[in-house]
Amino acid sequence: MKLFYDLHIHSCLSPCGSDEMTPNNIVNMAYLKGLNIISVTDHNTGKNCDVISRLGKKNGILVIPGMEIQTKEEVHILCYFPHLDALNAFEVELDQYRIQIPNRPEKFGNQWIMDEDDIKVEDYPLALILSVNIGLDQLNVLVEKYGGVIVPAHVNKSSNSMLSNLGFIPETLDLKYVEVFMSAPVPKSILDSYDILKNSDAHSLGQISEPENSMELKEKTINAVIDFLKRRGTL
Numbered sequence: 001m002k003l004f005y006d007l008h009i010h011s012c013l014s015p016c017g018s019d020e021m022t023p024n025n026i027v028n029m030a031y032l033k034g035l036n037i038i039s040v041t042d043h044n045t046g047k048n049c050d051v052i053s054r055l056g057k058k059n060g061i062l063v064i065p066g067m068e069i070q071t072k073e074e075v076h077i078l079c080y081f082p083h084l085d086a087l088n089a090f091e092v093e094l095d096q097y098r099i100q101i102p103n104r105p106e107k108f109g110n111q112w113i114m115d116e117d118d119i120k121v122e123d124y125p126l127a128l129i130l131s132v133n134i135g136l137d138q139l140n141v142l143v144e145k146y147g148g149v150i151v152p153a154h155v156n157k158s159s160n161s162m163l164s165n166l167g168f169i170p171e172t173l174d175l176k177y178v179e180v181f182m183s184a185p186v187p188k189s190i191l192d193s194y195d196i197l198k199n200s201d202a203h204s205l206g207q208i209s210e211p212e213n214s215m216e217l218k219e220k221t222i223n224a225v226i227d228f229l230k231r232r233g234t235l
């Protein structure tokens, strides 16, 4: 079946995400847009994924547990997991790599962990705008340990991307998919070598994708999406 997706959306937990990006607003907007599958990938944490998954279920939208990690190379990597327990266990391990600097909301933005009624339950204490002190290869191994898959974010963007920061895409990562930034040209070498994921990287409600990017899946399940994104050799 053909399913419309947007697998890179920021909630109000991301410091750069608008305060209007509450769980209900995101799910309702995805519903209005006619999306079938979404992922909320906040910077370096997945602490709004549980509530968004529950709201998605009520509205017939499949929510993939995910986050967008900024590695120590300052490269952004989307990480997707087969279930919430895997995401949560991954995050517990990730905690040991965090730089222990508190967030300054007035400078960097709010970091709100929300409940199902869009009430703030907690301010995430550490600054999520910073890199996590974990390298790309190490991150790849850790995500794999929890059955997940990585997709480099906006590879052709002029900052925080593999091409801008490394100048190349490491073959050791054995990637199938890369995400491209739709407002910049995509090098032909990328198009020739990888399958392409197109997401909104929405930081405000209106930016969430129209139903224009789709994937062909046998069933509408998280596992089917993860398998779709995994490297060719392991399928």
Ligand SMILES: [Zn+2]
Residues within 6 Å of the ligand: 068, 076, 153, 154, 160
């Ligand atoms: Zn990013």
Ligand SMILES: [Zn+2]
Residues within 6 Å of the ligand: 008, 010, 068, 153, 201
């Ligand atoms: Zn992003």
